[in-house]
Amino acid sequence: MCGFEELGAEILFFHNPLEMRQAEPEDILVGYVEAVQQHLEEMGFSYPDLDYPAELEYCLGRKIWKSTINTINSHxxxxxxxxxxxxxxxxxxxxxxxxxxxxxxGNWERDVPVWCSEPVRFVTEWRCFIRYGRILDARHYRGTWEKIPDPEVIKRAVRDYKTAPAGYSLDFGVTDTDKTLLIEVNDGYALGSYGLFHVDYAKLLAARWAELTGTKDEYEDF
Structure with missing residues (x-):
């Protein structure tokens, strides 16, 4: 919250998403993924699945496909x-x-749709934060700190991601064979900060929120 405070935003806390039903679309909701998704849905806004964009398939270095948990269980x-x-x-x-x-x-009531991936051993994992096509920072979150992803691979991915949202992250890792591969894309409406500078984090959330809700990003020029 301190990022939005520093930007001069009014902060109101909530304990239940139902409390947000009186909020306007331009009021940014900051919370866990489920709470933010529920609020967006109640306002009539959709959010896409960004996990593996077609433009970045070359960064994956492994086969990825859709299936269901029951299919995996039975095969x-x-x-x-x-x-x-x-x-x-x-x-x-x-x-x-x-x-x-x-x-x-899984869930006995339904066959849960899943992403499937060929196993890859990542020895380190980093989150790269991007706002309006600009890389803000990369933060380490898992594995050894002694290896870092190839910056040129990351910069190329950002350039090639033509359908990228206004705010998002690219999770990259280094494998045990020293390859820099894309782990997944994370949407910027609800995103772990992993120590990103709090003002940059707030502006990233605001950029994506404005894009999803069709409202003005008050911090676009900050």
């Missing part, structure tokens, strides 16, 4: 395979090598 010949739900947070990500890895995955 062990596809193992080992990394799976995560297409919808945020339903299945946060698991490497399936045996039946025990599927415990706790």
């Amino acid at each position: 062990p010949e596809q193992w080992p395979v990394f799976v995560k739900s297409i919808a945020d947070k339903e299945i946060t990500g698991v490497l399936v090598r045996s039946p025990k890895d599927l415990v706790g995955c």
